[in-house]
Amino acid sequence: MRRNLLPILMSMVVLSPLAIDIYLPSMPAMAAEFSVSASQIQSTLVLFLFAMGTGQLLIGPLADRYGRRPVALGGIILYAASSILAAVAVEFHWLQLARVLQGLAACSTSIVVFSAVRDCFSPKEGARYYSYLNGMICVIPALAPTLGGLLALQFGWRSTFVFMTLYAILVLIFVGYRLPETRPQNTVSSGPLYRWARYKPVIVETHFLFYAFACMAGMAAILSYVSYAPVWLIEHLGVSELTFSGLFGLNAVVNIIGCFAAPVVIKKLGNRPTVILALIFMLVAAATEVLVQIFGPQSGLAAAFSFMLPMMLLCVGFALLLGPATSMALSAFGERAGTATAMLGFIQMSGASLLTALVQQTTIPAPYAVALIMGGLAIILLAMMAMSRFDHWHQEQHAHE
Numbered sequence: 001m002r003r004n005l006l007p008i009l010m011s012m013v014v015l016s017p018l019a020i021d022i023y024l025p026s027m028p029a030m031a032a033e034f035s036v037s038a039s040q041i042q043s044t045l046v047l048f049l050f051a052m053g054t055g056q057l058l059i060g061p062l063a064d065r066y067g068r069r070p071v072a073l074g075g076i077i078l079y080a081a082s083s084i085l086a087a088v089a090v091e092f093h094w095l096q097l098a099r100v101l102q103g104l105a106a107c108s109t110s111i112v113v114f115s116a117v118r119d120c121f122s123p124k125e126g127a128r129y130y131s132y133l134n135g136m137i138c139v140i141p142a143l144a145p146t147l148g149g150l151l152a153l154q155f156g157w158r159s160t161f162v163f164m165t166l167y168a169i170l171v172l173i174f175v176g177y178r179l180p181e182t183r184p185q186n187t188v189s190s191g192p193l194y195r196w197a198r199y200k201p202v203i204v205e206t207h208f209l210f211y212a213f214a215c216m217a218g219m220a221a222i223l224s225y226v227s228y229a230p231v232w233l234i235e236h237l238g239v240s241e242l243t244f245s246g247l248f249g250l251n252a253v254v255n256i257i258g259c260f261a262a263p264v265v266i267k268k269l270g271n272r273p274t275v276i277l278a279l280i281f282m283l284v285a286a287a288t289e290v291l292v293q294i295f296g297p298q299s300g301l302a303a304a305f306s307f308m309l310p311m312m313l314l315c316v317g318f319a320l321l322l323g324p325a326t327s328m329a330l331s332a333f334g335e336r337a338g339t340a341t342a343m344l345g346f347i348q349m350s351g352a353s354l355l356t357a358l359v360q361q362t363t364i365p366a367p368y369a370v371a372l373i374m375g376g377l378a379i380i381l382l383a384m385m386a387m388s389r390f391d392h393w394h395q396e397q398h399a400h401e
Contacts, residue, residue, distance in 0.1 A: 026157035051103025053349030060342020075108025142252030221374030258319030281317030286375025
């Protein structure tokens with residue numbers, strides 16, 4: 001079962017990044033059609049990720065109570081239905097509603113994917129499998145914007161949501177036939193479905209909290225980069241949708257290489273040193289972004305490269321961060337992996353979306369806004385790791401099997 005599980009999980013893990021990346025080149029056109037501002041159209045990304053995060057608290061216990069398989073199937077069906085709603089929306093609030101539902105659907109499949117890894121593999125093996133899955137997540141930003149740009153040019157932006165619907169139907173068939181139930185026999189599934197006692201053992205674990213916030217820092221940096229990039233490059237600097245897709249895809253290729261190299265780095269350095277290395281990459285990316293904006297070109301394709309090239313360092317840091325940070329956050333919760341995964345997703349995604357939304361309400365230019373998020377959070381986490389009083393928050397611990 002273990003050998004055959006990875007392709008099934010990879011097909012499901014694609015649903016979330018596909019919903020983020022495929023319509024990025026169309027965001028300015030969507031804003032024009034709905035007659036809304038850039039920050040409003042960016043809200044479709046923030047709402048998706050916020051729903052994906054908050055939905056974890058609702059759906060995680062369902063995965064522990066009723067099993068991984070029914071939650072996965074229900075999530076894929078909702079994903080297809082919400083994609084249809086987005087494709088036919090004629091008023092902006094219906095598009096926003098569709099994105100919220102799509103976020104809830106994507107969180108269902110995300111919980112199943114990451115819980116299944118914890119169900120079937122040890123923490124050491126899990127770090128590698130999480131990195132492989134994150135590698136698949138990183139493939140999508142390399143391909144989806146170009147595909148979305150071509151679809152939009154040929155058929156309009158609504159065709160990107162039609163594509164998501166068709167992909168969800170294919171995944172539903174594949175998962176329906178091939179996904180086994182992975183929930184362990186010792187999973188805590190009795191008592192009320194939603195209660196503080198279910199979450200308390202997770203939320204009071206400082207080791208979990210530190211690495212959950214590390215995951216949130218990486219996600220906030222990526223979300224701010226993804227949401228600001230189309231407006232900054234297409235509207236502010238005037239590059240075409242396909243040029244944007246090419247630049248975005250170039251960064252994604254770096255991310256792919258980083259994600260598939262991450263298991264090798266983790267094996268050589270270990271989980272905690274890899275997290276430190278990842279945070280250093282994020283900090284250097286932030287400093288580089290500020291420097292190139294001050295001293296680099298201010299217009300045209302050269303300015304677009306100046307904005308995107310430091311993001312390659314962020315992509316490497318993000319690729320190195322998620323695998324070991326996720327594995328260490330979940331390592332102590334084999335008996336309640338679904339609930340722990342849900343809390344991790346809630347902190348990671350909802351926290352990232354709230355931080356990004358707050359920064360988007362300011363007048364800070366895109367390059368400095370992205371640098372502020374990724375650099376500021378990296379400094380906080382690295383400072384904690386340098387202080388002996390916080391050693392019990394981040395030092396390697398023996399997992400409770």
